[in-house]
Amino acid sequence: MARPPRPQSREQRDPVSVALRMLARRPYSIAEMRRVLERKFDVAEQVAAAIVRLRELGLLDDKKFAEQYASSLARNRSFGRRRVERELKAKLVDYRYIEPALDQAFEETSERILLEQALDKKLRGLRLPLSRSKFYALCRSLLRLGFRSDDIMKMVRSRPELRPKAEGFEGGRGLKF
Numbered sequence: 001m002a003r004p005p006r007p008q009s010r011e012q013r014d015p016v017s018v019a020l021r022m023l024a025r026r027p028y029s030i031a032e033m034r035r036v037l038e039r040k041f042d043v044a045e046q047v048a049a050a051i052v053r054l055r056e057l058g059l060l061d062d063k064k065f066a067e068q069y070a071s072s073l074a075r076n077r078s079f080g081r082r083r084v085e086r087e088l089k090a091k092l093v094d095y096r097y098i099e100p101a102l103d104q105a106f107e108e109t110s111e112r113i114l115l116e117q118a119l120d121k122k123l124r125g126l127r128l129p130l131s132r133s134k135f136y137a138l139c140r141s142l143l144r145l146g147f148r149s150d151d152i153m154k155m156v157r158s159r160p161e162l163r164p165k166a167e168g169f170e171g172g173r174g175l176k177f
Contacts, residue, residue, distance in 0.1 A: 015041050015050035023059055027068065030060050031092035062094040066101035069093075074105045078114045078121070081106055083146020115147050115155055128161055135162070 015037050022028060022036065030051060037047045054060040066088055073079045073087055081102055088098050122138055130138065142152045156162050 013041075015046050016053055019050055019054055020059075023054075027065050028060065029065050029091045029093045030055070030062050031094070033060055035092065063097045063101075065091075066093045066097040067104055070101040070105035071108060074109045074111075074114060078118045078145065080111055080114065080146030080148070082148070083144070086146070111147070112151070112155075115142070115151055118142060118145055118147070119155055119159070123161075130162060 018040060019033060019037060022033070028036070033054070034047060034051055037050060038044065041047055051060065069091065070084050070088060073084045079087070084105060085098060085102060088101065089095075093101075119138075119142065122141060126134060126138065139149075139152055139156070143149060
C-alpha cells in the first residue's frame with residue numbers, strides 16, 4: 001500500500017533553505033548546487049534567485065571551493081595532479097579556477113612525496129618480488145591515482161626492492177630497468 005505524500009513545509013519548498021541544509025553537510029560548487037536544486041524545484045527563477053543569494057552570502061564560491069577541495073584531495077587522499085583535476089571537473093567547478101587551485105595545492109604538497117607515500121602504501125599489501133602482472137597492476141593503480149607515467153617509472157626504478165627477479169621480465173612491452 002502506497003503512503004500518501006507528506007505535506008511539504010515552507011522550508012522544503014524554499015530552495016535557499018534546502019541549499020543551506022545541503023551546504024551544512026558538505027561544500028558544493030555553483031553548478032553542482034544549481035543542478036541539484038533544479039532537480040528538486042520546477043521553478044527556474046527560484047533556483048536562480050537562491051544561487052544568487054547564496055553567492056551574496058559567500059556560501060557558494062567556486063574559487064574557494066576549488067582551492068579547498070584540491071588541497072584536501074592532495075593532502076588527505078594522496079591524489080596526483082591529474083586525478084585532482086578530474087575530480088574538480090566532476091564537481092562541475094568553473095574551468096577558470098581549476099588550474100590556479102591545482103597550482104596552489106601542489107605548491108603546498110609535493111607531488112613526488114605524494115607518489116612516494118602512495119607507492120609505500122601499495123607495497124605494504126604486496127608480496128615481493130613482483131610478478132609481471134603485479135608490477136603492471138601496481139603501475140596502473142598509481143596512474144589511476146593521477147600520477148604521471150614517467151614519474152611512476154622513475155620512482156619504481158629508484159626502488160631496489162622492485163627490481164624484477166624473474167628472467168624475461170625486463171624485455172616485456174618496453175619496460176626496461
